[in-house]
Amino acid sequence: MIRIGLIQRRPGDVVAGRATATCGRIHDFPRWFLGLLMLCTLVASASAGPWYDERIQLRLVPGADIADINAEYGTATLDLLPPLFLVSIPDGVPQEQILIGLRNDARVEWAEPAYLDETPEGTRQMIVIIVGGTVTEYQDQDVLTRIHLDDILDHTTGSGVVMAVLDTGVDPYHPALYGSLLEDGIDFVDDDLDPSDSGNGLDDDGDGAIDEGRGHGTMVAGIAHLVAPDAQILPVRILDDEGRGDSFDVAKGIVYAVDHGAQVINMSFGLPLTCETIAFGVEYAAAAGVTLVSAAGNDGVEFPPYYPASDPAVLSVASVDSSDVKSTFSNYHPTVALSAPGDGILAPFPGGQYAVGAGTSFSAPFVSGQAALVRSGLKAFDETDLDPVIRKGVVDIDHVPGNEPFAGKLGSGRFDGLETWLAIAATADVPEPGLNASAWRAQPNPSSGTQPVLVRARDGETGRSGVVLDISGRLVARLSGSRSTFGWDGRDLDGRPAPAGFYQVRIETSSGWETIPLLRTR
Incomplete structure (x- = not known):
């Protein structure tokens, strides 16, 4: 067993913690296994997440002018999403000093460090195995039988629904995703209109691994597409090829997705504290009636809850294994809405390949796909609150042996296709069988x-x-x-x-x- 000390860092970051990687092995490889790309479990320390030490993000009250703020504090605007602004602070001035001033300024609603977010697999349980799978094996994997997916796809397939995937981008040429990607995706990392899931061959964060985030978004999109095959996917790149991104870009990505017709937004990323900037985007989407889904996190703990998964407007998704037992890496918390498979999921990988992944990142898109199926199945019920329907589309797992310590902290149950269809039918006011007033x-x-x-x-x-x-x-x-x-x-x-x-x-x-x-x- 090899143990590797890691420090995840990029220029301008304050390093908020170290992590330890343990390389191990996975049992029961699929028969099409060809080679191991990466199998590491990164165990993060208990410290807060990283941020830029020379940047601050803030929200102004109505009528306030960012030019006046900059003139008074010596800050400079780097990016904007009015009433949100990202500013740089003067050289040699402590970030905390500027924060204290802004937080006591009547023109500022709130101010916070410019937090960085990352995929859960960036802090723990990054398992990606390149395999020699085919599109048929991807579409027929055993997990789909276990969740009774065919029982709902006979009735609703996500047609007419747009799912936004906020992630590392999506491979637009992967045959498994052919015809499902919308052309108006965007890249907030490189500030262009090409949200492709690619790497630059460099270790940008200095953690000893090159492009470890590459493929994450393609896999997430592939799982969502597997569950809701006729839904359209809007790729929004807000994470780089290391699996890390700026929280300001997340807010911009959420707003962009809503403004471009997304009805479901998948967020397989987060950080272990509440971020007001991301909360702004969440509030914007929730007000538009968009269903937001996020990974619960991979630290295997109850506290602190992962954000934005822990936001009341977001469906937080935990991971279970093939026996419906909580995955060892999965976080658990009373804010978890429901669980979904997250161990050994076969999904598309850039370059026409396939990979097996484990993590709550891969549980979340099952529920995003479920949300698309619910929306498609309830097209005539536009004003219906869909979250309760989604939460009902589950099988109970609290009493599964091994889950007793986590009862009430894995959500309403594990996503199930048949139960979701029955919840849709019940919401559509189908009479209960057996209550026949008929002759x-x-x-x-x-x-x-x-x-x-x-x-x-x-x-x-x-x-x-x-x-x-x-x-x-x-x-x-x-x-x-x-x-x-x-x-x-x-x-x-x-x-x-x-x-x-x-x-x-x-x-x-x-x-x-x-x-x-x-x-x-x-």
């Missing part, structure tokens, strides 16, 4: 698999014909039989077993159509 009764109800369903009349009623419709009103099957008894073999018009979900059985009578709600389980 007809479907039995058994609920039913499962290809279990036959009999629809019988009460009190001498008769019918002419019958059909089965899905929640959107699409014809699924025609009933056999006539008069007082009809039947359905549980298959659709093409002879395939109908997926789990809510259905409507409709019987044509002399006075109109009678509707009987029906639930099909797995």
Whole structure:
């Protein structure tokens, strides 16, 4: 076992802590494993996150002028997102001295250091293994069966929804993502319109690893696309190839995403303290009705909670393993909204490759994809608060052996496709099965698999014909039989077993159509 002392640093940073890397091994490699790119666990110290010691970010009150602030304090504007401003401080003047002055200035709502943020894998549990996978293996990996993804993709696929991925960029040429990326992405790191996920071959942060953040954004986008294949992805690059970025760029990225139509924003990054600048962006997005999703962090601790995941307007996502037990690296906290798989996830990697990743960064896009599915499935309910629907789309994991110490701190449960679809159907006011005021009764109800369903009349009623419709009103099957008894073999018009979900059985009578709600389980 090799232990390596690391200091993550870039010009102008105040180094806020050290980290220790432990290189180890992963068991149960997929059969398509070709080679190890990186397998390190970085354990950060308990100190606060890093910041630029010569920069300050602040928010002005209405009517205040940044020119007046600069004239008085000797600062200079570096960037702006009114009413937010990023300023440099004069040489030789302590940052704390300027901060104290600004915080006591009636023209300033708040002032803080120019914090840096990074991917959770930048502080702990960076596991990326280059593999010889294919698009088929990526689309058919076992985790998708475990979360019953097909049970919801039979009904909603994210069509019409825009997901913004704020990260290291996305490889625009990866075949797995072909046709899913919007062209109006942006790069706030290099200040251009090319948000590609690439590296420069340099160790910019001086930690001994070159471009360790490269590929992170492509993997995150690939997982979100896997869950919601018909949603569009807006790439917004706010992290460099080391996996680090400026919190001011994060705020700009969130605002840009909202202004360019994003309905879901994935944020697989953060820092272990609240950042007012990022909070500004979060508030802006939440006010626009955007669903925000963020990684809970990889320090394996409850405190301090990771930010922006811990913001009340953000869905914080913890990681679970293949047994639905909390991943050893995953943070846990009462602010966690729900959990998702985060161990050994196969995802696209730049250059047409595939990689296996572990970390809450890779759990978050499962929930971003889930949010896109919920939005797509509830298109007619624009005013609906979607967060409760997302939180209901889970299976309970608090009582899974191994999770007892974390009960109430892993969210409402682990994301599940079928449960999400049932939550969508319930929100769409589908009647509960079995509560039939109709003169007809479907039995058994609920039913499962290809279990036959009999629809019988009460009190001498008769019918002419019958059909089965899905929640959107699409014809699924025609009933056999006539008069007082009809039947359905549980298959659709093409002879395939109908997926789990809510259905409507409709019987044509002399006075109109009678509707009987029906639930099909797995």
